[in-house]
Amino acid sequence: MRKWFFAGFGVLAMAAVASVTMFRPSGAQQPAAAKSNIMPVDTGSLKGPRQPIFFRHDIHAGQKQIPCQYCHYSVGVSNEPGIPSMQTCMGCHSLAVGGSTPENKVEIKKLRAAFNARKPIEWVRIHAVARHVHFPHSRHIKALGPQACATCHGNVARMPQVYKVNNVNNMGFCITCHLERKVSRDCSTCHY
Amino acid sequence: MAVIAHDPSLPTQTHAEVTRDVVRTITDKPAMGYYILAGSMAFLTLVLFVTLGAMLKYGIGIAGYQPPVMWSVFITTFVFWVGIGHAGTLISAILFLFRSRWRTAVYRSTEAMTVFAVMTAALFPIIHIGREWVFYWLIPYPNARFLWPNFKSPLMWDVFAISTYLTVSSTFLMVGLVPDIAAVRDHVSGWKKTVYAKLSLGWTGADSQWRHYTRAYLYLAALCTPLVLSVHSVVSWDFAMSIVPGWHGTIFAPYFVAGAIYSGVGMVLTLMIPLRKVLRLDQMITEYHFDNLAKLTLLTGSILFYAYSMEYFIAWYSGSLFEQTTFWRRVFGPNWWAGWSMVICNAFMSQLLWFPKIRKNLASLFVISIFINIGMWFERYVIVVSSLTNDYVPYAWGQINPSWADWCILAGSFGWFGLWFTLFYKNFPIVAIQEIKEMIPMPRRGAAARGH
Amino acid sequence: MTDQAEASGVDRRQFLKVIGTAGAGAAILSGCSTERISTLVPYMVQSEDQVPGIPTWYASTCSECNNGCGVYVKTREGRPIKLEGNPDHPVNAGTLCSRGQAGLQALYNPDRLAGPMAKNAAGKWDAIKWDDAIARFAAKVGATNGELAVINGYSASTFSTMLTKWTAALNGFVTNFQPFSREPERLANQKTWGRDDLPVYDFAAAKYIVSFGADFLETWGSVVEQQRGFATSHGFNDGAMSRAVFVGPRLSLTAANADEWVNVPAGSETLVALAMAHVVAAKTGSAVASALTAYAPEQVAKDTGLTADQITKLANAFAAASPSLAVAGGVGAQHRGAIDLCHAVNLLNEAAGNVGKTVMFGAAPSASEGYGSIQPLFDRMSQGQFQVVLVHDANPLFTLPKSGKFTESFRKVAFKVSTATVLDETAAECDLILPNLHGLERWDDLMPRKGVLGMLQPVVEPVRGGMHTGDVLLQASQKIGGAVASFNAKSYEAYLKAEWEKSFKSSDFATDMREALGRGGVYTASTTVDQPKLVATTALAVTTPTFDGPGDYVLMPYPSMQYHDGRGANKPWLLENPDPITKITWQSWVEIHPDTAQKLDVREGEIVELTSPHGKARAQVYVYAGVRPDTFAMPIGLGHTEYGRYAQGRGVNPLDLVGAADGQGFLPYVGTKVSVARTGDYHQVARVDGTPRQLGRGIIQTMPVANAIKKMTPEESYKAIGRGEAESNPELEQKAIAGFYEAQLDATKFGDYANEHPKWGMAVDLSRCTGCSACVTACYAENNIPTVGEEQVFRRREMSWMRIERYWEGGTNGEPLQARFSPVMCQHCDNAPCEPVCPVYASYHTADGLNGQVYNRCVGTRYCSNNCPFKVRYFNWLKYNESAWPEPLNLQLNPDVITRVRGVMEKCTFCVQRIRSAQNTARLEDRDLKDGEIVTACAQSCPSGAIKFGNVKDPNAKVVQWKQNHRGYVMLEETNVRPSVTYLAKVLNIETAAFTGAEER
DSSP states (O other): OHHHHHHHHHHHHHHHHHHHHHTOOOSSOOOOHHHHOOOSSOGGGSSSOOOSSOOOHIIIIIISOOOHHHHSTTTTTSSSOOOOOHHHHHHHHTTTOOOSSHHHHHHHHHHHHHHHTTOOOOEEOOOOOOTTOOOOHHHHHHHHOGGGHHHHHOOGGGOSSOOOSSOTTOHHHHHHHHHHTTOOOOHHHHOO | OOOOOOOTTSOOSOHHHHHHHHHHHHHSOOOHHHHHHHHHHHHHHHHHHHHHHHHHHHOGGGSOOBTTBOSOHHHHHHHHHHHHTTHHHIIIIIHHHTTOGGGHHHHHHHHHHHHHHHHHHHHHHHHHSSOGGGGGGGSOOOOTTOOOOOTTOHHHHHHHHHHHHHHHHHHHHHHHHHHHHHHHHTTOOTHHHHHHHHHTTTOOOOHHHHHHHHHHHHHHHHHHHHHHHHHHHHHHHHHHTSOOTTTOOTTHHHHHHHHHHHHHHHHHHHHHHHHHHHTTOTTTSOHHHHHHHHHHHHHHHHHHHHHHHHHHHHHHHHOOHHHHHHHHHHHHSTTHHHHHHHIIIIIIHHHGGGSHHHHHOHHHHHHHHHHHHHHHHHHHHIIIIIHHHSSSOGGGOOOOOOOHHHHHHHHHHHHHHHHHHHHHHHHSOSSOHHHHHHHSOSOOTTSOOOOO | OHHHHHHOOOOHHHHHHHHHHTTOGGGGGGTTOOOOOOEEOOOSSOOTTOOTTSOEEEEEEOOSSTTOOEEEEEEETTEEEEEEEOTTOTTTTTOOOHHHHTHHHHHTOTTBOOSOEEEOTTSOEEEOOHHHHHHHHHHHHHTSTTOEEEEEOSOSSHHHHHHHHHHHHTTOEEEEBOTTOOHHHHHHHHHHHSOOSOOEEOTTTOSEEEEESOOTTTTSSSHHHHHHHHHHHHSOBTTBOOEEEEEESBOOHHHHHSSEEEEOOTTTHHHHHHHHHHHHHHHHTOGGGGGGTTOOHHHHHHHHTSOHHHHHHHHHHHHHSSSEEEEEOSGGGOSTTHHHHHHHHHHHHHHHTOBTTTEEBSSOOOOOBOHHHHHHHHHHHHTTOOSEEEEESOOHHHHSOGGGOHHHHHHTSSEEEEOOSBOOHHHHHOSEEOOOOOTTTSOEEEEEETTEEEEEOOOSOOSSSOOOHHHHHHHHHHHHOGGGTTOOOSSHHHHHHHHHHHHHOOSSHHHHHHHHHHHTEEEOOOOOOBOOOOOOOOOOOOOOOOOBSSOSEEEEEEEBTTTBTTGGGGOHHHHHSOOTTTOBOSOOOEEEOHHHHHHHTOOTTEEEEEEETTEEEEEEEEEOTTBOTTEEEEEESOOBSSSHHHHBTOSOOGGGGSOOOOOSSSOOTTOEEEEEEEEEEEOOOOBOOSOOSOTTOOSSOEEEHHHHHTTOOHHHHHHHHTOOOOOOOOHHHHHHHHHHHHHHHHTTOSGGGGSOOOOEEEEEETTTOOOOOHHHHHHHHHTTOOOOOHHHHHTTOOOOSSEEEEEEEOOSTTOOOEEEEEEEOOOOOTTOTHHHHOTTSSEEEOTTSOEEEOGGGOOOOOHHHHTOTTOOEEEOOSOHHHHSOOTTGGGGSOTTSOOOOTTOEEEOOSSHHHHHHHHHHHHHTTOOOOTTSOOOHHHHHOTTOOEEEEETTOTTOHHHHHHTSTTEEOTTGGGOOOOSEEEEOEEEOSOGGGOOOTTTO
16 A cells, blocks of 8 residues: 555645645634525525535536546545635636526625635535444445446435435445345444 | 140131131221331331432432442342342242241231332442443433443343333232232221222132232242342343453352342341231241241351351362452451451351251241341442452542442331331231131031131 | 735634634644534635645654654644654654653644743843844844853754754864663674764564663663564464563563563663673683683672673574673663673674674764763853853753753853743753754654665644744854854745755655655665774673662663653643553662562652762662662652643753763762652552553453473463363353353344444454554544543542553562563443443444444443443543643644544544544545554554554454464453453463463463
8 A cells, every 4th residue: 555655755845835724714604604695596495514615516517517526636546525625616706607597696606705715615515424433435436437426415416405314324224235236245444 | 725736837727717807907997006117117218318318419428329339229239129128028929939838927928028129229220330320221212312221231121121020029029919818808997998898909809819810929939939049130131241360250140149039038037036926926837937037048048158168168179369369358348347247147057047946936036037138238238349449440449438328228218118017017918817727627517617 | 826825814823713613723623512603614725735634744853752664644734643654764663652752742733832931130031022032142242252052852864964064163072862772782882883973773683682671661762662573573473483582670561562571670680791702702712712711601690690691692592592682771770880890792793703794884874972070060150161052952950960060050151042842850950042944844854774764744733833943043143243154044834945955866856745745755775884993802801880879779870762862741642541560650770679668667659868978869669579678679760840731840850869970971870879768658559550460350361481382372382281270161061051141132133233334343452452552542632531530540540541550470489479460441342231230221232343432422330330341431520621722732643533422431443533524535536444444552552562452353454363373362251241352462482481471371
């Protein structure tokens, strides 16, 4: 496993500087975005918790057909799926894409504002497994293919606002699947 | 009255007297002493639950546990109480089946004692585990996670054994009570009457009721009998199934059962000798009964004596270094005091009962019974603790150092038990009225033969 | 990249939360509880080298002592979570000692200063801004006109050079101070060879090793390197094995690992050395013979308490084995005759012709100045010759004896500045504190010896608000101007890189530096071993060293393996990791021989008052047969009056008793006699060992080298010696056992167990293990094991999944006292007794042969521990997970391992997290696991390579070869639990006749 790291050492070393200065304290924590902004679209009526920015999975993953891993970049290589960095969003939304409808425009403005203010958006969390469970996303993507996300997260491409389809924190949910697919049920596969 | 040659197992009183004497224990206004007793017991119970609360808050580390001794005072006390809970069923069920008359006068109290002792013991598996709030994981129930308890684990068997025993013995007690409660019902008034009426389940004493009652009682007794042997055997396997030197002995099951009955009878004596005076039941519970109890004690005590000697013999005979070390250290190691108090109180004290003088003298009998209780607690202490202090790897050896929490739980358990028992003997017939009456010879002419 | 970095603005804590949400990071603190963070905070900008959930490794250099070992820093989401040795590094070759690994707890120490502080009139501390702080510093320094003293504890490096130049530019005076700086050796080398640098000793090549008080496995010299060498030569590998002898008054860990301990009174080691040299020189006809005429064994015998032929035999054996190696020095032998001793040993090496073979000059390991130079400095302070003193990376007021009145002299300086990261004794006396950055937070380098440039690079954003002292100096210089105006680099980083560029002399510096950083430095193996020329030796006349004071007992302070000179005392890992010899945690003590204890009528734990002409000290008694009856030994390192919550007011400092008077150029640690008085007070000793004797249970088995060469099994060896017939089962029992085991195996033919799986196993070579306990710290670091503190250790509730068991052999009726060490972790039995008794299957057997422990299923009946014959299960009695890691210590936690809540049992898992992640990687790359791909934390850290781990089903696996070794045995075989850990019996290089170990079997 070491070797794997050696390869990148040089780069890593240089990048160390960056990674170090990366999270310089930015003073006080931001107030939860939900308080501060008025929602032009009433997403409250939609399923799932209201997000600080009305990010439309149905548009990005659905209409635009952007693959999940474009944003959730580390899901195929790591235990963690990876939350897209603000820069990733700005990659498209800095100039090019300004939104088709006025509602969308407002939301994208919020994004740009946040980015320029260097305030990361605090997304409201929807899926979480207990800390005594180790869920390696990469293994599951490997086994079930890149489109497998829906197995647990539901068809996000149809969700204007993401909501919980399965209780991923329920061991029964995991075990059932492991049984169907005849894969390990050993406790120490997930618990250690 | 004309004194006639009298079989000591038979009551000397008339039906009326019996009912009067027993019902009186309930209807009389309790003395000051009673309130003090009940009060102190209630206080100790409070102590028990406060300590338990503290352990829930901070973790069981506040008790004096000290690795490698992972089980100490709690398990000791647990086994102690389960043991106490054995004499009752033996006397009430087995002796009933054997039709031995002398049990009649004492079986109700011993049975009550049994139920309360098991109730006390049942607290401990929960008290002693590290995460009390998930104790229910020990109980098998279907779930989506396909998780089941481990049926190979003796602790699992324990859960079943104790719960079964508690259910059966309490049922047995309740059923036995029905006619007597009815009798009490007929002698009280007001709200009490309604309460007893409910408890007596509409008992009228009709022949059909008696017919069913006696059958039911017989079957229940038959059902209880195997439990007397099974429960404590299972408890003994908590230890015997392990590989800890001093624990994995094949003799453990019979050894524990004998010990249990021994301690149970000891506790009966400790309770009944004073109680008989307090409740003025000396005509019903006579020296004759105590003599028989004493003989039972002698028998079981001698079995213990044998078991102890056997343990040491096997330890030597096995040639196992570990066994030998353990047993050597039991009597000459750091815990020698526990080892010797166990041997003296159990093996030797019981032998004094060979002498009728000592056996028939209530004072000496009472003293001995106290020694028995102490000795039996120490027996469990020796088995549980001093075996664990020195097993395989010397580097890991260590002694325990009990803390306030241990003592509070121990004292509290006595309070909890005592509270139930005190309340019981003041509110329910402590002697089985109807069974005594059954044994009264044909009433003499002229005496008013009132039924029950 | 940098301006991108500017653009980023996520608070580190929040950032951790991001990852925390996914089941890692600081969040795991609350263990099994499932309450979770409700928001996800993204990066502003994704950095290339940080993939959430995947560790990133940086190469750096350990700054805990001046040996400059290379380290790999394992970081997760920008937090260093473990330090491991850098395999490319010539000094430590991939392993690391306890103290090095605990560097992490210096980084995350909860008592680290948050920023610069100035002492106000009231003597209280005010937090100030950096600009202000530097301005004050510059103002004072600028006005000194030369009356500036600098005490620099950071060893040879670009920084030290710069500091020296900087001070010189201000006509100041600089001392590169290290408490244990091996001055006597350098002075002796001066005497012997006319050069004052130190050699590098090749323990790996030596066939016969004699140490005169030098604890080369503990604190003397480059320990990790020496231990590796020692294991190579002294570990038994097919017939060949060196012999080690220790000469000195105390059975130290080094002595305990030697085959023979020659017990002589403090000060008379010199005579033994000279006598040996005499004999050897006579044999080899060496030039030194002439100098030693007066030291024939017969003449010295009576002063040393040895017999002449004892010495002669020793000398002959030494001469016979070539190359051999004699070493001397170390605090334990630093009496007033220390120079003579080292000189004598030099002659011995000369006589045996070891110089150039095992004693190699040329590499010149960085040797800083010590007492010889710091004492004059303080004298000048007391005379008020300095206006400003700057103390960098040193704590002289703790490491120097009180009797020297150093504190008083220090106070004479008008303005005192410290760069301490934690408020230590010296900093507390200062007027201004400019906290430095930790080694993992800063750009820096270390040059432990010629040809080795170890680089330090920042791998984490400063945990507390420190500033690199280099930057402080540079910024101050610009304010001061004048002589130091030339120090005008933009930042210290720039300065350093410029310096590197000079030294590199390469066409493409950027690339070369990147590669160098990847390797952790530049290592040009110094092949030049130069032969020093012997100074013409006249006949020697050594005087027996004197001891101050009328006391009856020689006081022998020795550096603690965990605390070194005291710098380790604020790190819980080191405090809870027991001393390898006494097995005492969290405390300091005075070692008293049983006979003496009886004479004085004192017991273990009793507090005695020691009095010397120089001071008093109250210490706990530890009765120890490994110290001479006329000697008291005390560990140095505790007894801090400052230095944070863990160190403050803990233990006693033996230096309070030591005299400062000297004049020879070094501090005579062993130069005082003390008298003792009982106080009647008692304080329980926090020992973690139960019964220190094996009682014939064959837990650690040994064999004399002769039998090992004959390829005997331990069983056969014991039989051959005719001692301790092992209890063996009769044939029928054997059958029954086997049958039972088969039945057990049949039971595992269902479900997951049916498939093809590897089976993990371990082998431990006890002839390599020295008991140094580096593996223990590694285990603490890898597995988030909580430290429980002194109070809980009193109840033996320490949680160390891996412990080093230490047993004593002999010591009675004339048999020499010997120690046995063995690492004991969960043995992962195939036939585990803990498994069937668990009512909820929290303890169960995994398909790949591990003895699994599911914390979140455990209800805490503790039956498993009762039924474990090895007692390697540890229970969370209280909420240790909430008390063990005060902020920011929690940042050191390994996100791949959950912290356990109170009320659950825990134990060694064979680093299952490493196994699983390796399996995941292999699966993602569609390949099988390679042997050696999975290394447990303990095996990784072991400086002597005594632990092998792997798949026992793979016939080519290294672990399998070890398991098949004839020395292999399993603990407590008669219990039929079938452990997965095989131990290779320890081989003692002694005559079979002299074999002790009656208590093993």
